[in-house]
Amino acid sequence: MPSPLHLHVDGVSFSYPTHRVLTDISFSVPAGKVTGLIGENGSGKSTLLSLLSGRQRPDVGTIYTPPATGFIAQETSLPPRAPARALIEKSVEELRAIERTIEDLSARLDDPRCAELFDRALALAEEAGVWDLDARIATVLAGLGLGDVSLDTPLGGMSGGQRRRFALATLLLRPTDAMILDEPTNHLDDAGVDFLISELKASSGPVLVASHDRYFLDAVAHSLVDLDPALSPEGGDGDPLHQGTVYSGTFSEYLKARDDARRRWTDRYNAQEQERERLESRSRQTEEDIFHHDTPKAEGGKAKKFFADRAAKTQGNRVRSARNRLAALEREAIPAPPEPLRFQGMPDSRLTSLGEPVVWARGLGLHGRLAPLSVKIQPGEHVLVEGPNGAGKSTFLSIVEGSLAPDRGELRLAEDISIARLQQDDYWEDVSLTPLDLVGDIIVDMGLLTPAQASMPLDDLSLGQRRRVSLAQILRNPPDLLLLDEPTNHISLALVEDLERAVDAFEGTVLLATHDRWMRKTWLEHPRTRILQLEAESPSPR
Known part of the structure; x- marks a missing residue:
C-alpha cells in the first residue's frame, strides 16, 4: 500500500x-x-x-x-443568490469549529478531561493557523485578484472568471x-x-x-x-x-527529454535505413553473379572451378541470409520520425525590396473595442500585440484580416498580399470532410495526425485534432502575413514548442496576440520581435 x-x-x-x-x-x-x-x-x-x-x-x-483530498469544484452547491462570503465561510468551517471548541473548553478547564482536550485543540489551532484565519482569507483573495470584490456580491452576479477564482480560493483555504x-x-x-x-x-x-x-x-x-x-x-x-x-523534473527538463527522444528515434531510423541499403545491395546479387558455368579443360582449371563453386556456394548462403534479414527488417521496421513543422514555401513577394509596409494604420479604431491607433508594420517583422483584457488585441487582428470593419481611421495593406489567421477557436462549415480531404498527406508527414485520424470526419475529431488541421492548412500554404490569435489554445505543449520554432524561421510577417506567458517571454527575447502595445486610452507602438 x-x-x-x-x-x-x-x-x-x-x-x-x-x-x-x-x-x-x-x-x-x-x-x-x-x-x-x-x-x-x-x-x-x-x-x-x-x-x-x-x-x-x-x-x-x-x-x-x-x-x-481537495478539488476545485466546477460548480458551487450554493444558490446563485448566496453571497461570496457564504462560499468562503463554508470552506473554513472546520477551522472556525476549532476556534469555537477552544472557547467552549476554556470555560471548563477545572475538569481534567476538558483541560486535556483544550491542550489538543490549542495545538491543532496553532498548526492550522486558526488565529490568523481572517488575515489568511484576505491574503488569498487579494493574491487571486479578488481583493476588490465585495464578499456580499451574489455568486450569480459574478463573471465566470470571478466564480472560478473564488472556487480556487476555497480550495487554498480549506484544510x-x-x-x-x-x-x-x-x-x-x-x-x-x-x-x-x-x-x-x-x-x-x-x-x-x-x-x-x-x-x-x-x-x-x-x-x-x-x-x-x-x-x-x-x-x-x-x-x-x-x-x-x-x-521527472521541470517542464524545461521535459522539453529536453522530448528532444532527446526525437534524436534517438532519428538515429535509430537512420541506422535502420543504412542497414536496409546494405542488405538490399547484397540481396540484388543474382545466380549469374555467383556461379561460374564455364567448365575448365585443364586439371588446374578443375581445381579452380572447385574452389570457385565452393566460394559461390558460401556467397549464395550470404545472399539468402541477407534476404532473410531484409524480410525481418521489413516486418519490424520502425517508421520515419515526423518531420519538424515548417512552412512549405513562401509566396513570391517584392515587398521587402520595395520597402512598402505590410500594414499601415492611422487612427484606426472601433468604438468600445479598439481605441484609435497608428502603426506601420514592415515586411518580415514579428509583432507581439500586447495589452490588458479588453484592449482590442483580437479586434485589431480581425480588422487586419478583413472580417471586422473599423468605424474610424484608415487601414492600408500592401497590394496583393495573402493573409492567413490561426484563430482562437476553429470553425468548419462541412464537418463531414476529413483532414486528408482538406490538406492532404502533409498532416500525416509532419506527425500532426495519424493516418487513421486523418481519415476521420472532422466531426469525430477532438478540439486539439481540429486545431492541427487548421495548422496544417497554414503550413501547406504560407501567407505573406500570418495572424496568430491565441495559437496555443487546444494543442499539446510539445506541439506548441514545434510551432514556435516554425514561426521563428518564418520569413513572412507575423502578428501575435496571446495570453501565454511562456510564449510572450520567448518572443520578447528574440531580436526580430517588435511590440505593439494597446492601451485603453492611448495605444502606441514602440
Missing part, C-alpha cells in the same frame, strides 16, 4: 461506450511534491481527474488518494491532505499565477495539477505525466498503450 499521504494511480484504464480513453496509467505523487498532468484536449485529462475525484470508477486498476487542480491558471493574471505558484510550493501534501500553462508548470512542477503518446517509434503513432509517460 502507498503512503496515506501519497496520491497513487496504478494500472488505470477507462473506456467510454464508443472508445478507450485511458490505458494502463500508473504514477505517484509524493507528499510535498507537485506533479503536472499534461496532454492536449481529448487525451483523457478530464476523465482521469473525474476518476480521481470518485465521480467515475476505472474499468481496471486502482486509485489511492489521501483522506482529505486538505492533498489537492487536485484542473487548469487553475485560467482567469488569473500574471500576479495571480505567481501567487498560486507560491501557495502550491508551500503545500505539505501531494498536488496534481492539469495545465497547459508552460510558465506555471516550469515554475511549480517537480515531475510531469504526459497523456499524449510517447515520442518514440512505438508510441509516436497514437498508440494508447504508450500513454502516461512520467518525466
Whole structure:
C-alpha cells in the first residue's frame, strides 16, 4: 500500500461506450511534491481527474488518494443568490469549529478531561493557523485578484472568471491532505499565477495539477505525466498503450527529454535505413553473379572451378541470409520520425525590396473595442500585440484580416498580399470532410495526425485534432502575413514548442496576440520581435 499521504494511480484504464480513453496509467505523487498532468484536449485529462475525484470508477486498476483530498469544484452547491462570503465561510468551517471548541473548553478547564482536550485543540489551532484565519482569507483573495470584490456580491452576479477564482480560493483555504487542480491558471493574471505558484510550493501534501500553462508548470512542477503518446517509434503513432509517460523534473527538463527522444528515434531510423541499403545491395546479387558455368579443360582449371563453386556456394548462403534479414527488417521496421513543422514555401513577394509596409494604420479604431491607433508594420517583422483584457488585441487582428470593419481611421495593406489567421477557436462549415480531404498527406508527414485520424470526419475529431488541421492548412500554404490569435489554445505543449520554432524561421510577417506567458517571454527575447502595445486610452507602438 502507498503512503496515506501519497496520491497513487496504478494500472488505470477507462473506456467510454464508443472508445478507450485511458490505458494502463500508473504514477505517484509524493507528499510535498507537485506533479503536472499534461496532454492536449481529448487525451483523457478530464476523465482521469473525474476518476480521481470518485465521480467515475476505472474499468481496471486502482486509485489511492489521501483522506482529505481537495478539488476545485466546477460548480458551487450554493444558490446563485448566496453571497461570496457564504462560499468562503463554508470552506473554513472546520477551522472556525476549532476556534469555537477552544472557547467552549476554556470555560471548563477545572475538569481534567476538558483541560486535556483544550491542550489538543490549542495545538491543532496553532498548526492550522486558526488565529490568523481572517488575515489568511484576505491574503488569498487579494493574491487571486479578488481583493476588490465585495464578499456580499451574489455568486450569480459574478463573471465566470470571478466564480472560478473564488472556487480556487476555497480550495487554498480549506484544510486538505492533498489537492487536485484542473487548469487553475485560467482567469488569473500574471500576479495571480505567481501567487498560486507560491501557495502550491508551500503545500505539505501531494498536488496534481492539469495545465497547459508552460510558465506555471516550469515554475511549480517537480515531475510531469504526459497523456499524449510517447515520442518514440512505438508510441509516436497514437498508440494508447504508450500513454502516461512520467518525466521527472521541470517542464524545461521535459522539453529536453522530448528532444532527446526525437534524436534517438532519428538515429535509430537512420541506422535502420543504412542497414536496409546494405542488405538490399547484397540481396540484388543474382545466380549469374555467383556461379561460374564455364567448365575448365585443364586439371588446374578443375581445381579452380572447385574452389570457385565452393566460394559461390558460401556467397549464395550470404545472399539468402541477407534476404532473410531484409524480410525481418521489413516486418519490424520502425517508421520515419515526423518531420519538424515548417512552412512549405513562401509566396513570391517584392515587398521587402520595395520597402512598402505590410500594414499601415492611422487612427484606426472601433468604438468600445479598439481605441484609435497608428502603426506601420514592415515586411518580415514579428509583432507581439500586447495589452490588458479588453484592449482590442483580437479586434485589431480581425480588422487586419478583413472580417471586422473599423468605424474610424484608415487601414492600408500592401497590394496583393495573402493573409492567413490561426484563430482562437476553429470553425468548419462541412464537418463531414476529413483532414486528408482538406490538406492532404502533409498532416500525416509532419506527425500532426495519424493516418487513421486523418481519415476521420472532422466531426469525430477532438478540439486539439481540429486545431492541427487548421495548422496544417497554414503550413501547406504560407501567407505573406500570418495572424496568430491565441495559437496555443487546444494543442499539446510539445506541439506548441514545434510551432514556435516554425514561426521563428518564418520569413513572412507575423502578428501575435496571446495570453501565454511562456510564449510572450520567448518572443520578447528574440531580436526580430517588435511590440505593439494597446492601451485603453492611448495605444502606441514602440
